[in-house]
Amino acid sequence: MCKDLSKRFGEIEALQGLTLLVPRGTIFGLLGPNGAGKTTTIRLWLGLTEPSGGTAFVLGRRIPPREVLPQIGYMPQDVAVYGDLTVDENLALFGRLVGMTAESIEDRTEEVLELVDIATRRHHLVSTLSGGMRRRTSLAVALLHDPDLLLLDEPTVGVDPELRAAFWTYFRDLTRRGKTVVITTHYMEEAARCDRVALLHQGRLLAEGPPSVIKQRTRTGNLDEAFLALVRGEREPRG
Amino acid sequence: MNARRVLAVAQKSLSQFRHDKRTLVFVVGMPLLMVLAFGYTFGGQVHDVRTLVVNQDAGPMGARLVQNLTGDTLSLASYADVASARAEVEAGRAWAVLWFPANFTQDLLGRRAVLRLLLDGTSPPIAGAVLSSVRAAAQTAFAGTGGAAVLTLDSEYVYGSSDTRFIDSFAPGVIALAVLMVTTIFSVIVIVREKTGGMLERLFSTPLAPLELVLGHAAALSLIAVAQSAVILVATILLFQIQIVGNVALVFAVLLLFAVGNQGLGMVASAAARNELQAVQFIPLVLFPSLLLGGVFYPLEAIPGGLRPLAYLIPVTYANDAMRSVMLRGWGIGDVGIDIVVLAAYAIVALLAAAVFIRRQA
Numbered sequence: 251m252c253k254d255l256s257k258r259f260g261e262i263e264a265l266q267g268l269t270l271l272v273p274r275g276t277i278f279g280l281l282g283p284n285g286a287g288k289t290t291t292i293r294l295w296l297g298l299t300e301p302s303g304g305t306a307f308v309l310g311r312r313i314p315p316r317e318v319l320p321q322i323g324y325m326p327q328d329v330a331v332y333g334d335l336t337v338d339e340n341l342a343l344f345g346r347l348v349g350m351t352a353e354s355i356e357d358r359t360e361e362v363l364e365l366v367d368i369a370t371r372r373h374h375l376v377s378t379l380s381g382g383m384r385r386r387t388s389l390a391v392a393l394l395h396d397p398d399l400l401l402l403d404e405p406t407v408g409v410d411p412e413l414r415a416a417f418w419t420y421f422r423d424l425t426r427r428g429k430t431v432v433i434t435t436h437y438m439e440e441a442a443r444c445d446r447v448a449l450l451h452q453g454r455l456l457a458e459g460p461p462s463v464i465k466q467r468t469r470t471g472n473l474d475e476a477f478l479a480l481v482r483g484e485r486e487p488r489g
Numbered sequence: 490m491n492a493r494r495v496l497a498v499a500q501k502s503l504s505q506f507r508h509d510k511r512t513l514v515f516v517v518g519m520p521l522l523m524v525l526a527f528g529y530t531f532g533g534q535v536h537d538v539r540t541l542v543v544n545q546d547a548g549p550m551g552a553r554l555v556q557n558l559t560g561d562t563l564s565l566a567s568y569a570d571v572a573s574a575r576a577e578v579e580a581g582r583a584w585a586v587l588w589f590p591a592n593f594t595q596d597l598l599g600r601r602a603v604l605r606l607l608l609d610g611t612s613p614p615i616a617g618a619v620l621s622s623v624r625a626a627a628q629t630a631f632a633g634t635g636g637a638a639v640l641t642l643d644s645e646y647v648y649g650s651s652d653t654r655f656i657d658s659f660a661p662g663v664i665a666l667a668v669l670m671v672t673t674i675f676s677v678i679v680i681v682r683e684k685t686g687g688m689l690e691r692l693f694s695t696p697l698a699p700l701e702l703v704l705g706h707a708a709a710l711s712l713i714a715v716a717q718s719a720v721i722l723v724a725t726i727l728l729f730q731i732q733i734v735g736n737v738a739l740v741f742a743v744l745l746l747f748a749v750g751n752q753g754l755g756m757v758a759s760a761a762a763r764n765e766l767q768a769v770q771f772i773p774l775v776l777f778p779s780l781l782l783g784g785v786f787y788p789l790e791a792i793p794g795g796l797r798p799l800a801y802l803i804p805v806t807y808a809n810d811a812m813r814s815v816m817l818r819g820w821g822i823g824d825v826g827i828d829i830v831v832l833a834a835y836a837i838v839a840l841l842a843a844a845v846f847i848r849r850q851a
Contacts, residue, residue, distance in 0.1 A: 296694045319696045330691035334505045346497035347695040375508060 258302040264290040266453045267304065272432060272446075275425050279444035280434040281473065286450035288434040289327055292401050296324060309399055320348040323397035327404050327434075329384045333377030337368060337387050340376060341394055348395045355394070362390040365420055367413060382408045389417075400424070400431045406440060418443055438473040449477055456480040494697050498705025499712075502679070506713065516713055520667040520721045524728070527663045537564040538615055539583040541574040548594020550631070554604075555587075557626035562618050575607055584609050585619045597631065597640070606644040620644070621730050660731045661740075661812030662785030664721050665747060665805055672714050672748045673775050676755025679706050680847060681768045684760075689850065700844035707752045707840060714748035715741060735815035739822055743815065746832040747808040751775075753839025760846035779805040807831045 258264065265287045272278045280288040293299045294306050297313045309318045331340045338359065345355035363369040366386035371379060376387055385408055392400060400421075406414045421431045425445070433444065441447050442461045449456040449464070457464050457480055461473055468476040506512060540563045544551045558565060568574040568586070577583040586607035596602035604623070608616050620642065627640045683689040692702060718741060725731045733740070754775070762768035779785075782792060783805035792800055800806050811828035814820040822829065 293690075298690055298694060316696060319694065322694070324691070324694045326687060326691055326694075328687045330687045332501070332505065332688065333686075334508050335501065336508075339501070339504050343497055343501045344695060347494055347692070347697050349493070349696070 263453050265294070265301075268450075268453075268455055269304075270448055270455065270458065272430060274430050275428045276445040277421055277425055277431045277433065277443070279441040279447035280432065280450060281436065281438065281441045281447050281477070282450035283436055285452065287453040288450060289403055290453075291450075292324075292403055292432070292434065295401060296322065320395065321398040323392035323395065323400045323402075325389050325392040325400075325402045325405050329381075329388050331376050331384065331387050331391060333384075334375060336375055337363070337372045337379075337390070340387060341391060344391045345394050350395055358394050358396065359390075362393045365393070365416070366390045367416075382410070385409065386413075396429075398429055400429065402431065402433045404434055404436075406435070406437070414440075438477065441473050447473070449473075449480060451477075451481055451484070454484075456484065490698070491696070491701060494701045495705045495708065498697070498702055499708040502706055502709035503712070506709075516671070516717060517720055520671060520717045521724055523667045523670070524663060524721050524724050527659070536561050538562060538585065538618055539564050539566065540585045540587060540619060541566050541568045541577060541583050543568050543571050543574050543586060543588045545591045546589040546593035547591050548597075550594040550597045550602075551589030554589075554623075554626050554630045557630040558622055559626075560622070562622045571607075578607055578609055581609070584615050587623065601641070603641045603643050606642055608644055608646050616646075625730065659785055660725050660729065661816045662783070662805075662809040664718060664725070665744070665808040665812055666779065666783075666785060667721050668714050668718055668744055668748050669751055669779055669805055669808075670772075670776060671717055672710060672751040673755045673772055675710050675713070676706070676752040677759050677762075677768045677771050678765060679710070680756050680759035680843075680850075681762045681765050684850060685764060689847070698844075699848040700841070702847060703753070703756055703840050703843045706756065707749050710752050711745055711748050714752075715745060718744045718748075731816070733816045734819035735817075736821065739815050739825075740812060743808060743811045743825070743829065743832065746829065746836050747804060750804055750832060750835035750839045753836060753841075753843045756843035757839065757846050760843060760850050778803055782806070784809050804832065804835050807835075 268287070268291065270291075280291060282288055290299070294301055295308050295313060296319070297316070306313045309321055311318050332343070335343070341359045341362070342355055345358070350358070359372070360369070363372055366389055368379070368383050368386050368390070371383060376384055379387065385405075389402070389405055392402065406417060409417065421433075424431055433440075435441055444461065446458065446460055447464065448458040456477070457467070459467075464476050465471065465473065468479040470476040470479055506516070540558075542555055542565055544555065544567065546552070555565065566583075568577075571586065571588050574583070574586040574588075578586055586605075588605035588607065590596075590603070590605065593602055593604070604627075606619070606623070608619060623642065631640065680689070683692065693699075722733075722737075722740070726733070755771070758771040759768050762771070778799070782796065782800040783803050784792075784800060785805065789797060789800050789806070807828040811825040811832070814825050814828075818824075
C-alpha cells in the first residue's frame with residue numbers, strides 16, 4: 251500500500267520511509283505507541299495530507315484516490331459525527347456523500363445500527379448520546395456503504411468487551427467476503443487477533459508479519475514484549 | 490461536481506438548523522428587530538404633527554378624507570383660506586397644509602382629483618408621516634371610488650424638498666443590511682465549526698470536493714436568507730407602509746446574489762480562522778464599512794471624495810442601489826444590469842475563493 255512513504259511536520263519526522271503491503275482480505279494491525287505514525291499513515295492513504303516523500307497506493311490506485319474514496323470506510327480516532335444531527339441523519343449524510351441510493355441507505359442503516367447496538371437511539375441527536383455510543387455511531391458511518399477497505403483508527407476504545415468481541419466477529423466476516431480491514435491500536439492483545447501486524451515506532455517500521463511469526467522471531471511470548479525487544483534492538487544494534 | 494453531494498450537504502446544514510431551536514428564533518427574530526429598530530428610529534413614528542386643513546370642496550369627498558385622518562400622527566386644524574394657512578407654515582407654527590380645491594369631489598368622481606399639499610420638508614420623517622397618513626386615509630376614504638389611485642398628491646415644499654419619505658429611501662438598504670448581517674454571521678461560523686470538530690477532514694475522506702461543500706452550505710444559507718428577506722419585506726410593508734413599485738421577484742433575485750456572495754466571503758474568513766472567536770471578529774470588519782459607505786443612510790454623493798472609491802468596492806453599494814431602484818423607481822432588470830453583473834461576479838468569485846481556502850485547510 252505504500253513505498254518509502256515519508257511525512258514531515260516541520261522538524262518532526264512523523265513517518266520515515268515506510269514501505270508496507272497490506273494483502274486484500276486480511277485484518278491488518280498498525281501497532282505502536284502514540285506518535286508512532288499510525289494515524290499519519292491512514293491520513294496519507296486517504297489523501298488528507300500530502301506525503302513529503304514516497305508514494306502510496308490504495309486499492310491499486312495511486313493517491314490521492316478520489317475515485318476509490320467511495321470504496322473506503324474511515325473511522326477517525328476522534329469521534330467525527332455531527333452532534334447536532336441524529337444518528338440517522340449522520341448515516342444518511344455520509345451515505346449520500348459516498349453515492350448510496352436512498353433505499354440502500356435505509357436498508358444498510360438498520361443493519362449497521364443493529365451491529366453497533368444503537369438501533370434504539372437512531373432518532374436521537376448524537377450530542378445526547380454517551381461517548382461510547384458516539385464512537386459506535388462513527389463506526390456505523392464507516393461500515394454503512396459496505397466498503398472494500400476499512401481504515402479504523404482505534405475503533406474499540408471505550409467499547410465494552412462484549413461488543414468488542416462482536417466487532418471482531420464482524421471484521422472477520424468481512425475478510426471472508428474479501429474485504430480488507432486496517433486497524434490501528436495500541437492494545438497489543440487486540441493486535442494479536444490480526445492476520446498481520448506492522449509495528450511502528452517513531453515513524454519507522456520495526457517489523458511486519460503475522461503476530462506469531464513476530465513473536466517467534468523476537469523469541470517473546472506476546473506482542474508487547476516483542477515490541478519492547480524490537481525497540482531495544484533498534485537502539486543497540488546487535489553484532 | 491456532483492449535485493447529489495451538494496444537496497446532501499445543504500440538507501445536512503438545514504437539519505442542523507432545524508434541531509437548533511434557539512437559532513431558528515434568531516433567524517426570524519433578528520431581522521425583524523433590525524427593521525423595527527431602524528424603522529422606528531429613522532422612520533419617525535411622529536405624533537401630533539400640526540396640519541392645517543383648507544377645505545373648499547363643494548362636495549363631500551374632502552370632508553370624508555379628513556374624517557379618515559385618524560390616529561394621533563396628525564393634529565388637525567381648519568383654516569378658511571390658503572394664504573393664512575401658508576403663513577402659519579412659513580412661520581413654523583404648522584408642518585403642513587391640506588388644500589381641497591372647490592371641484593375636488595367632482596374631479597374625484599371623474600377619476601383624477603388633485604389634493605394640494607404644502608409641506609415643510611425640513612424634517613423628512615415628519616413630511617413622510619404627513620404623506621403616508623394622507624395616502625392611508627385616501628385609501629380608506631375612497632375605497633368605493635377607486636381608492637387612492639384616482640388621487641394625485643400635489644406636494645409643494647415650502648421648505649426643503651423630498652420626493653420620497655426617508656424610510657422609503659432607506660428601507661431597501663436596511664433589508665440588504667439585514668441580509669448581509671445574517672448571512673455573514675452564519676457563514677463565518679459554518680466552516681470553522683466543521684474544522685474544530687474534525688468534521689472537515691471526515692467530510693473530505695469521502696468523495697466530497699471543497700467546492701461542493703461550499704455550494705451545499707451556500708444553498709442552505711441562501712434558502713434561509715430568502716426566507717428572512719421575505720419576513721423583512723412583509724414586516725416593512727405592514728409596519729411602515731413601504732410601497733414597492735417594482736418587481737418583487739427581481740428584488741429577491743438581487744438579495745439572493747448578494748446573500749450568496751456574502752456567504753462565500755464569510756466562508757473564506759471562516760476557513761482562515763483557527764477558532765470561532767477569530768471568525769466572529771470578521772463580522773464588524775464587513776459590517777461597519779457597509780453601514781457607513783454602502784449608501785444606505787448617506788448617499789454616495791455625501792461621502793468625501795477620497796473615500797468614495799472605497800464605496801464602489803463594497804458589495805452592499807450595488808445591492809442597495811439595485812434594491813432601491815427596483816423597489817422605489819420600479820426599474821427592470823435591464824436598468825439595474827450593472828448592479829446585477831457586479832453582484833453575480835462577487836458571488837462567483839467569493840464561492841470559488843472559499844473553495845480554494847477550504848482545500849488548503851484540509
